[in-house]
Amino acid sequence: xxxxxxxxxxxxxxxxxxxxxxxxxxxxxxxxxxxxxxxxxxxxxxxxxxxxxxxxxxxxxxxxxxxxxxxxxxxxxxxxxxxxxxxxxxxxxxxxxxxxxxxxxxxxxxxxxxxxxxxxxxxxxxxxxxxxxxxxxxxxxxxxxxxxxxxxxxxxxxxxxxxxxxxxxxxxxxxxxxxxxxxxxxxxxxxxxxxxxxxxxxxxxxxxxxxxxxxxxxxxxxxxxxxxxxxxxxxxxxxxxxxxxxxxxxxxxxxxxxxxxxxxxxxxxxxxxxxxxxxxxxxxxxxxxxxxxxxxxxxxxxxxxxxxxxxxxxxxxxxxxxxxxxxxxxxxxxxxxxxxxxxxxxxxxxxxxxxxxxxxxxxxxxxxxxxxxxxxxxxxxxxxxxxxxxxxxxxxxxx
Amino acid sequence: xxxxxxxxxxxxxxxxxxxxxxxxxxxxxxxxxxxxxxxxxxxxxxxxxxxxxxxxxxxxxxxxxxxxxxxxxxxxxxxxxxxxxxxxxxxxxxxxxxxxxxxxxxxxxxxxxxxxxxxxxxxxxxxxxxxxxxxxxxxxxxxxxxxxxxxxxxxxxxxxxxxxxxxxxxxxxxxxxxxxxxxxxxxxxxxxxxxxxxxxxxxxxxxxxxxxxxxxxxxxxxxxxxxxxxxxxxxxxxxxxxxxxxxxxxxxxxxxxxxxxxxxxxxxxxxxxxxxxxxxxxxxxxxxxxxxxxxxxxxxxxxxxxxxxxxxxxxxxxxxxxxxxxxxxxxxxxxxxxxxxxxxxxxxxxxxxxxxxxxxxxxxxxxxxxxxxx
Numbered sequence: 001x002x003x004x005x006x007x008x009x010x011x012x013x014x015x016x017x018x019x020x021x022x023x024x025x026x027x028x029x030x031x032x033x034x035x036x037x038x039x040x041x042x043x044x045x046x047x048x049x050x051x052x053x054x055x056x057x058x059x060x061x062x063x064x065x066x067x068x069x070x071x072x073x074x075x076x077x078x079x080x081x082x083x084x085x086x087x088x089x090x091x092x093x094x095x096x097x098x099x100x101x102x103x104x105x106x107x108x109x110x111x112x113x114x115x116x117x118x119x120x121x122x123x124x125x126x127x128x129x130x131x132x133x134x135x136x137x138x139x140x141x142x143x144x145x146x147x148x149x150x151x152x153x154x155x156x157x158x159x160x161x162x163x164x165x166x167x168x169x170x171x172x173x174x175x176x177x178x179x180x181x182x183x184x185x186x187x188x189x190x191x192x193x194x195x196x197x198x199x200x201x202x203x204x205x206x207x208x209x210x211x212x213x214x215x216x217x218x219x220x221x222x223x224x225x226x227x228x229x230x231x232x233x234x235x236x237x238x239x240x241x242x243x244x245x246x247x248x249x250x251x252x253x254x255x256x257x258x259x260x261x262x263x264x265x266x267x268x269x270x271x272x273x274x275x276x277x278x279x280x281x282x283x284x285x286x287x288x289x290x291x292x293x294x295x296x297x298x299x300x301x302x303x304x305x306x307x308x309x310x311x312x313x314x315x316x317x318x319x320x321x322x323x324x325x326x327x328x329x330x331x332x333x334x335x336x337x338x339x340x341x342x343x344x345x346x347x348x349x350x351x352x353x354x355x356x357x358x359x360x361x362x363x364x365x366x367x368x369x370x371x372x373x374x375x376x377x378x379x380x381x382x383x384x385x386x387x388x389x390x391x392x393x394x395x396x397x398x399x
Numbered sequence: 400x401x402x403x404x405x406x407x408x409x410x411x412x413x414x415x416x417x418x419x420x421x422x423x424x425x426x427x428x429x430x431x432x433x434x435x436x437x438x439x440x441x442x443x444x445x446x447x448x449x450x451x452x453x454x455x456x457x458x459x460x461x462x463x464x465x466x467x468x469x470x471x472x473x474x475x476x477x478x479x480x481x482x483x484x485x486x487x488x489x490x491x492x493x494x495x496x497x498x499x500x501x502x503x504x505x506x507x508x509x510x511x512x513x514x515x516x517x518x519x520x521x522x523x524x525x526x527x528x529x530x531x532x533x534x535x536x537x538x539x540x541x542x543x544x545x546x547x548x549x550x551x552x553x554x555x556x557x558x559x560x561x562x563x564x565x566x567x568x569x570x571x572x573x574x575x576x577x578x579x580x581x582x583x584x585x586x587x588x589x590x591x592x593x594x595x596x597x598x599x600x601x602x603x604x605x606x607x608x609x610x611x612x613x614x615x616x617x618x619x620x621x622x623x624x625x626x627x628x629x630x631x632x633x634x635x636x637x638x639x640x641x642x643x644x645x646x647x648x649x650x651x652x653x654x655x656x657x658x659x660x661x662x663x664x665x666x667x668x669x670x671x672x673x674x675x676x677x678x679x680x681x682x683x684x685x686x687x688x689x690x691x692x693x694x695x696x697x698x699x700x701x702x703x704x705x706x707x708x709x710x711x712x713x714x715x716x717x718x719x720x721x722x723x724x725x726x727x728x729x730x731x732x733x734x735x736x737x738x739x740x741x742x743x744x745x746x747x748x749x750x751x752x753x754x755x756x757x758x759x760x761x762x763x764x765x766x767x768x769x770x771x772x773x
Contacts, residue, residue: 137682139681139682178608179605179608181692182604182605182608182688182689182692182693183678183685183688183689183692184685184688184692185687185688185689185691185692185695186692187691187692187693187694187695187696188692188695188696188697190692190696191697238681239678239681239682239685242674242677242678242681246670246674249670250609250670253670257609260609260610260611261608261609261611263611264607264608264609264610264611264612264613264616265608267613267698268613268696268697268698269697269698269699317695318695344688347684
């Protein structure tokens with residue numbers, strides 16, 4: 001039981017602890033907050049703003065002004081073209097979002113409203129629609145959309161010069177992900193998705209609200225009158241829907257169930273990329289460097305090389321790797337794309353019929369295709385590394 | 400409130416299922432079903448790959464799959480003595496039937512036995528033991544029954560009379576595990592085979608996540624367990640769906656007993672089981688996916704495992720001074736049945752404070768008690 005003030009500072013404390021102990025945000029950063037309008041990302045945005053506001057005050061008050069203030073941008077992925085909702089409603093929601101973001105100043109934050117079809121280089125509306133239509137499994141379609149959202153975020157962050165993406169994922173959502181990943185056979189890659197930091201992407205992703213429950217976030221929005229935008233997504237269907245109702249029932253029965261759930265999964269061994277990559281210290285000003293808290297960052301003892309699924313970007317498990325290496329050289333791009341996917345995506349997203357894989361491949365946006373190409377190249381060099389002992393010398397292998 | 404809600408849901412589902420079943424039967428009478436994928440004989444049960452099979456082909460595919468699992472995982476060696484944990488329920492009955500069939504067909508060279516535990520539950524175990532006794536004659540497998548009364552001096556009926564219907568499954572579960580090991584030792588077998596099916600294992604994976612039990616999570620999917628103990632156990636049905644087992648037993652008209660334990664109220668069958676059934680309806684392969692996830696989990700080998708020792712009192716394997724069965728038994732004999740349940744005072748943890756009962760974990764416990772799947 002907390003009074004409102006303590007509740008607030010407790011929640012903010014969890015956020016700050018996550019940020020500082022994992023070096024999520026440093027003074028030289030340019031941070032992009034992914035904002036969906038829901039309570040979780042609303043609180044993430046609010047807390048990041050407060051952090052920024054405080055460091056601005058410190059900056060103004062300090063005499064030497066050595067410590068810069070990190071910059072913040074906001075991204076909203078606009079799904080008007082594929083949403084069943086009338087575009088009028090979405091337009092209104094976007095108006096609300098503009099208002100929310102413009103009220104969070106100073107410092108001023110840039111808002112990027114990014115149509116999801118922008119993930120294609122040209123006009124991608126039809127290709128996107130056809131791509132989603134090509135997936136027959138309901139759960140698969142939902143998951144593919146999530147992967148596309150992530151790629152869109154990456155694209156906008158990369159193009160606009162951000163170096164971190166903040167997601168509002170909270171304990172409750174992660175608890176659902178733990179179960180649904182287990183159910184989809186993604187036990188191997190699961191620990192990659194649920195850590196505070198995930199830098200397997202070009203722009204690292206951080207989850208500062210990982211320790212907050214959705215009930216707490218809802219409560220904060222309610223208490224502080226933080227405006228959220230209710231809309232956009234209907235309830236999940238298929239397996240994701242089933243899982244979230246299971247987690248909800250269990251949580252009602254025992255309020256600590258979600259935490260236990262996430263804690264269990266937290267004991268699984270994370271990957272080497274689940275930390276902020278070491279930066280070259282000479283670039284960062286000394287004042288910044290001195291303030292970086294790195295006590296939770298273990299040295300990078302073992303960097304295992306992983307291959308990643310081009311659709312969901314999750315590391316491939318042993319059997320997927322084995323299948324990939326047994327396949328040898330593939331004839332077409334679409335074949336090698338299919339072979340590089342994890343077994344979960346192969347089942348729920350890739351078309352079953354081999355003849356329609358070509359069509360599916362032709363509809364894919366550039367970032368996913370590029371990922372497939374890179375992973376097959378990585379894989380080749382990985383295989384080469386493994387047979388290194390058997391090669392006589394570097395010069396002879398080509399002849 | 401929750402329980403009422405869940406029961407209603409189940410009743411509703413049952414009704415829908417019955418209706419569907421009736422409809423399906425009517426339909427199958429009217430026109431021939433899809434062609435069998437193997438022999439092109441029409442109509443028959445469905446297997447997990449969702450291809451329709453005729454009855455004969457289904458049997459063949461089912462048995463062949465079990466055979467492959469046994470061979471690939473090297474579950475048995477020639478001339479081994481193997482006890483089949485037999486409760487009289489569908490899983491163990493099908494296991495006994497299929498194992499004796501495969502043993503003959505593929506010359507495994509195994510000496511098979513049936514091993515049953517008599518918990519002493521009137522109106523439940525006495526009836527199911529009759530089934531096992533009939534199985535003994537039908538399959539020509541020698542049967543050994545070990546009873547709680549002989550081993551511990553208590554029947555479950557007497558235990559329930561003393562402690563009531565709360566926590567009685569804890570006693571039963573702890574005693575059964577040990578009883579089976581003792582029975583196996585009496586039979587001088589090299590291995591015990593149990594009827595755990597894929598649904599059971601998937602459920603265990605989920606429960607261990609929900610309970611936060613990382614140590615059990617790391618070993619609950621292994622097909623052979625207890626290799627460091629005296630008698631290893633294996634699960635030849637690890638990849639077999641419950642649905643397939645029911646279908647096999649039904650179409651083969653195997654003699655099995657299907658009643659729930661009278662001391663294990665329906666509510667304990669819990670969320671996880673319901674969830675898996677719902678899941679199977681949407682995506683049958685999800686059960687195997689859960690097992691795959693369980694096998695793939697990156698669990699550091701440094702995760703603390705309880706140290707294995709032996710019980711000072713009875714010599715059974717135990718991580719504590721006394722094994723759990725001895726602690727529980729001591730409580731019963733001293734008239735303090737709460738000893739050893741939850742975080743209560745006992746010889747193993749004298750210094751711990753107060754009695755607290757673990758109700759939270761109970762309500763998501765799932766497998767009904769009284770079956771030999773432990």
